[in-house]
Amino acid sequence: MSGSSAGGGAPPWVSNAVLPALNLAAALLVSAILIWLLGADPLAALKLLVAGAFGDSEAIGYTLYYATNFIFTGLAVAIAFHAGLFNIGAEGQAYIGGLGVGLLCLGLGGLPFILVLPLAILAAAAFGAGWAFIPAYLQAKRGSHIVITTIMFNFIASAVMTYLLVNVMIKPGQQSPETREFEPSAWLPFAHEILGYVGIEFGRSPLNLSFVWALICCVAFWVYVWHTRWGYRVRALGWNEHAAIYGGVAPARTVIVAMTISGALAGFVALNEIMGVQHRLLLNFTGGAGFVGIAVALMGRNHPIGIVLAAILFGALYQGGSEVSFEMPALTREMIVAIQGFIILMCGAFENLFRRRLVALLRPQPAAATG
């Protein structure tokens, strides 16, 4: 898999900054042309988008709330990429992570918050990791292609959750398939509450404590991947499986470890959505975050800093996009989905498009006689 592919001869600053910027610019250019074809003004749309995403503290709160999900799923996809695996199943793992958080908050929601929080983190991680473990095990031990199995597991997760919510966990005497509301001790505090407590005025938004956890995960991710022997094994496997095996890396175990970490990270989406915002378990709360994670990981070059930046970009697209579609009816919310696709296409599938040319351009002109 080329997710963590080599620099292709390009120096790091080109590979990690110039190329992603070029690919992103190309994706946005395609989007702009599309917007123009739809009869809207791309520049006006961009202005609306920026104002809608960063205009005031409320807008920033919404942007970062969306970004929280995308950081989790972006990290999830990235750790798998580092091991040379493509985890398309972050969506399903996040969904099942919600089951873990939901069960815990329903069962133990009466406990003090300081106890519920770590337990919920564990539950989200355990359920998400568990859902990723099966495809990981099948890939490692039986050679079943993880791309296909994780796609299948997304569908299976969706069916399992629908069944549980419609038939088992639904609040009695209610039509819509959701559980009862958790006790307030199982709610994550909102950012405007926390900041208000220390005297800072911040607009009301769904942004909550899980954003801090997302940033902690970023740091942990960085330490794990680049500064531990386990992370080294994961990267070694992703770079060159044969060399890794020769170097003493157990491929099966490393695949399983990387994928369970990936699933756990995806499961944390439930902290933001279920514990932070909805305060109940409901259908389809993931809303495609798992797929956005693919774009975020590709754009962020599988590095936490890049992932945070890409996640904020997508958060801004989601938040600002709704403002844009409000002002410009020709640009419906699905425009964001299309832009997301363009970004995956340009940053992922066409990542070599500019690379070769740029590498050729930067290479010092060799003496004629070499070769």
Added chain:
Amino acid sequence: MGEFFFMLVLLVDSTLRVAAPLVLAALGGLFAERSGVVDIGLEGKMLGAAFAAAAAAAVTGSAWLGLAAAVGVSVMLALLHGYACITHAGNQVVSGMALNIVVAGLTVVVGNAWFQRGGQTPQLTGDARFAPIDLPLAKTLEDVPVIGALYSEIVSGHNILVYMAAIAVPLVGWFVYRTRFGLRLRAVGENPAAVDTAGISVSGLRYRALIVGGALCGLSGAYLSIAHNAAFIRDMSAGKGYLALAALIFGKWRPVPTLVACLLFAFADAIQVRLQGTALPLVGVIPVQFIQVLPYVLTVLLLAGFVGRAVAPKAIGIPYVKER
């Protein structure tokens, strides 16, 4: 007995209706994957084709022009996939995924801007759809016991795309196993270096495979919007592309087993619609989700080697880079 037989006939009938787009898409995927290119983009091509078919049919009033537009759009998407994966050695899974997401967004955006119906296309009537075809003698034989029902309900009365799907299976089988192109196609998916050594262009073969696959996928998309239904609805492929991919894997990348897998998945779907809420002896009411999930669970079990063994084309997913 009579009632049971009648129910069975209806069940088989709806199985065929559900299976037709799966068969067409899965056969499309067969070409791509046999040539060594992963085709996760079946879903997107199907959805894009469904939109193109409905939009073109609504504007021109002709189902055939709709079909042509569907095939055109699907082939374009396949070529884009090829340009990323074959020409630029991009990641095939990422590219397919990207196309799926682009199409999911674009169809609604463009549809909304074009028809102002929240992403739907206008209802199609008359010649803008493929109507069911009554085969000769269907009406005359209708009253003949057993055979009449079998002929007039199951064999006759489908739209032309269902018959195309039926013909496509032996045709693809012949093409892949009995022609020179088929031999090369299978070879390039197993060992592209050997094909290259023989002086045949790996890229050329793969592009051609993607074009044929795209065309078949276009038929399947058109089936959804201008034959089975009478308009395009947002996300109307609803995972059928992935189901077709599962069927292709379940069928071990061979035409006839793939057909069987499609029929099996479609039969499960038909049964699920019919069984909804009715209690069965011994087991009671089977939850809808349980049957819906069956194809995916079966595919995972197969991939895990618990039900047979699925061996993918050897070179699948690996971009071919000529050594210099």
